[in-house]
Amino acid sequence: MSRIVIALGGNALGKTPEEQLELVKDTAKPIVDLIEDGNEVIIAHGNGPQVGMINLAMEVASSEDDAVPSMPFPECGAMSQGYIGYHLQNAIGEELKKRNTKKPVATIVTQVVVDKDDEAFKHPSKPIGSFYTEEECEILRKEKGYDMVEDSGRGYRRVVASPKPVDVVEKETVKALIDSGQVVITVGGGGIPVVEEGNSLKGVPAVIDKDFASEKLAEIVDADYLFILTAVDRVSINFGKPDQLDLESMSIKEAKKYIEEKHFAPGSMLPKVEAAMKFAESKMGRTTIIASLERAKEALKGESGTKVYKSE
Numbered sequence: 001m002s003r004i005v006i007a008l009g010g011n012a013l014g015k016t017p018e019e020q021l022e023l024v025k026d027t028a029k030p031i032v033d034l035i036e037d038g039n040e041v042i043i044a045h046g047n048g049p050q051v052g053m054i055n056l057a058m059e060v061a062s063s064e065d066d067a068v069p070s071m072p073f074p075e076c077g078a079m080s081q082g083y084i085g086y087h088l089q090n091a092i093g094e095e096l097k098k099r100n101t102k103k104p105v106a107t108i109v110t111q112v113v114v115d116k117d118d119e120a121f122k123h124p125s126k127p128i129g130s131f132y133t134e135e136e137c138e139i140l141r142k143e144k145g146y147d148m149v150e151d152s153g154r155g156y157r158r159v160v161a162s163p164k165p166v167d168v169v170e171k172e173t174v175k176a177l178i179d180s181g182q183v184v185i186t187v188g189g190g191g192i193p194v195v196e197e198g199n200s201l202k203g204v205p206a207v208i209d210k211d212f213a214s215e216k217l218a219e220i221v222d223a224d225y226l227f228i229l230t231a232v233d234r235v236s237i238n239f240g241k242p243d244q245l246d247l248e249s250m251s252i253k254e255a256k257k258y259i260e261e262k263h264f265a266p267g268s269m270l271p272k273v274e275a276a277m278k279f280a281e282s283k284m285g286r287t288t289i290i291a292s293l294e295r296a297k298e299a300l301k302g303e304s305g306t307k308v309y310k311s312e
């Protein structure tokens with residue numbers, strides 16, 4: 001039996017609430033496979049498209065109708081955690097029932113402490129919401145003052161600050177639930193970013209990278225594995241080129257070399273590899289596996305995915 005923190009990528013959730021409600025039924029299957037095999041599973045997920053959608057919807061609604069109040073960005077993050085968690089816990093609960101496995105599943109609204117002086121606040125880098133054309137991008141820049149970037153040839157997207165996670169506020173609750181055999185969904189969307197002000201925690205407008213937040217959580221709960229589940233079976237070097245090579249494993253030393261050689265795209269594979277290295281480096285025996293959602297079970301047996309490990 002292993003303790004596994006799973007970070008779910010965008011392909012696990014889809015683009016709209018309707019699509020998500022359907023997709024999570026498939027997402028639940030490999031997760032329940034791992035639970036059925038006796039593993040303790042803690043689930044985290046992204047929220048880039050969702051928090052962008054909620055924030056924009058609230059901005060439009062409140063500017064057009066005085067009856068709708070403006071919604072602060074951290075509250076939009078909390079809303080995204082809530083409805084994604086609801087869909088996931090519903091789907092995982094159903095899949096467990098189908099297999100006659102009795103286990104409670106719950107989502108924790110989770111705050112993650114960030115450093116108020118994190119340099120990331122000065123350099124927005126986390127893409128959120130939909131993709132736009134160049135013309136739409138200019139309008140959004142002018143009319144809403146959004147920071148916008150071109151995202152890997154796929155169109156333009158709004159970007160917000162993405163500070164690094166420092167601590168998980170609800171960690172004792174999460175640990176107690178895992179220890180009592182429950183399935184927990186936590187640090188959704190990387191967690192609601194908060195800064196400490198005396199005894200208070202104050203939400204800040206930012207989106208924490210879910211792979212880094214999952215890594216922090218995996219260290220806190222002393223997980224054996226961090227699973228970063230995405231749309232590809234393995235991490236590659238020369239990705240998308242004729243000489244693409246899919247990696248079965250990668251030591252920290254090799255990963256550093258590949259990063260220097262720029263094999264991993266910033267904003268997509270690079271943060272995953274960096275989070276993977278951080279977890280593997282944090283304690284001997286801790287392993288990260290970057291794999292496809294569908295092949296998570298095989299990945300645990302070493303039959304799929306890329307294992308990131310610390311060599312002696």
Ligand SMILES: Nc1ncnc2c1ncn2[C@@H]1O[C@H](COP(=O)(O)OP(=O)(O)O)[C@@H](O)[C@H]1O
Nearest residue numbers: 009010230231232235236239263264265268269
């Ligand atoms: N070197 C690489 N190896 C494998 N995939 C890569 C690489 N560089 C970029 N990618 C792309 O990164 C994607 C994963 O990033 P992204 O879609 O942002 O993740 P998420 O699953 O968290 O939403 C992969 O599906 C793949 O298209």
Ligand SMILES: NC(=O)OP(=O)(O)O
Nearest residue numbers: 046047048189209210
């Ligand atoms: N919070 C976060 O990392 O979201 P995405 O994975 O959707 O970018």
